[in-house]
Amino acid sequence: MPPPVRPDADAVLDVRDLSVTFRTESGTVSAVDGVDLVLGRGEIVGVVGESGCGKSVTAMSLAGLLPSTATISGSVRLLGTELVGASQSTLRSVRGKQIAYIFQEPMSSLNPVLTVGRQVSEVLEVHQGLSRRHAMSRATELLQLVGIPSPKERVKQYPHQLSGGMRQRVMIAMAVAGDPQVLVADEPTTALDVTVQAGILTVLRELRDRLGTSILVITHDLGVIADVADRVVVMYAGRVVERAGVDDLFAHPRHHYTGGLLSAAPTPGRHASTHRLQEIPGLVPVLSSQPDACTFHERCPAADDACVARQPPLTVADDGLTAPDHLVACWHPYRPAAHSASEVAR
Incomplete structure (x- = not known):
């Protein structure tokens, strides 16, 4: 079990070992597996990853907004109230009042x-x-x-x-x-032009500063993360693969998936003719069950037999460069040239 990012006493939202499966005609699909996430008071936490990585399912599961085909296990404590397994009357009482959602298609x-x-x-x-x-x-x-x-x-x-x-x-x-004490913003800037996106992100920051609202931002866009988040949770194939403060993550990404996302993000000042954006080969897998292997091994340039044999735990990076709360799930951590959040911020 990795150490918590924040003391429990400071947590507005405390998610532990959250897993979500769906019943489908072709069998059971594992969408989220063992996610831990802590949101402190007045904090903005970003959850980032490609489409299909489980970030929106994680967000919807917090207040019981998933369809009846979903099975949720683990713990979601909102201001001390357990929501996993809670009655519909309890869930209705917290939706909108204690936790509210901003959806991507107004x-x-x-x-x-x-x-x-x-x-x-x-x-x-x-x-x-x-x-x-x-x-x-x-x-x-x-x-x-x-x-x-x-x-x-x-x-x-x-x-x-x-x-x-x-x-x-x-x-x-x-x-x-x-x-509400918690806002969940699910892709709040999708389909908006860059100027309008910047305005929406400014509104979110001002709400945090003026009202003390804790905000969970779900996005595929690292520019959004760099602009508003205090901490970042990187998800891949339903699992958390890296978790860190925003500046630490951009300066010292330690998972190869995080490094791939950063390399694929356009950076102001780079000329298109001399700096070609890199892509991450392959697609996020659809999982009928969570394998014992690292789920990224088929797309990872550093994968070896150890990655196929066993899932890496989410542990402290502890490499002399990263902060003590920087966690990564990788047998062969990434060692890139440093980035900075300001390079990709909106």
Whole structure:
């Protein structure tokens, strides 16, 4: 068992040995295997990896949002309350109030026939017990909080009348309306242009700074991680393969998968004709069961018989360069040229 990143007393969200399997027509699929994750008060933790690595399944499992075909084991403690195996009434009481989600497709998440003000005010009526009049007034304040201009006019508009960036800000306003201690932002900048992405990330940082909200950011984009996260969890094939502070991870990545992600990320200042982006060969495997081997061995340039024979544990890197809380699951840790978070930040 790897050491916790934060003391339990400081944890708002404490996830231990979380595993998720799905029943399918072709058998059982293992999506998440033994994930440990701790989110401290007022902290932003990024979970990064390719599509199919299990990061969104991990996020959805925290508050019991997965379909009935999913089986969840392990422990998810939110402010001391165990959510794995909790009753539906318990889960309903924490959703929106203690933990809230910002989803990546606001146009499919927002109701097209209700004004955005009405949609935000409904959250306030349910979770804060406000009257409709007071809820609408507070909804206007929340739209202003998340940086929407002319909020008194915007509350009267419908989702299709807003830009993609404004719709995402409305989703953030709805998420914070219940005054949750934890926000889970699942790919919050997908399909937005770079300028709008930067604005959304600024809003997340300001929410943390002004409200003390703890935020879990799920993304495939290392630029997002570099811009907002305090710590990073790297996932591959349902497992955590590396975990570290953001500056430490970019300066001293120790898993070959992390190194591949960094090498594949465009870096400002590199000329396209002289610096070709590297790719990670192959695809994330779909696992009917978690193998004993390192799940990355088929794509890893350093793999040998040891990698095929046994799964590497998540342990302290302890190489004289990395911080004491830098954990890696690799038999032959990566030794790259140093990167910096500022090189790939938005």
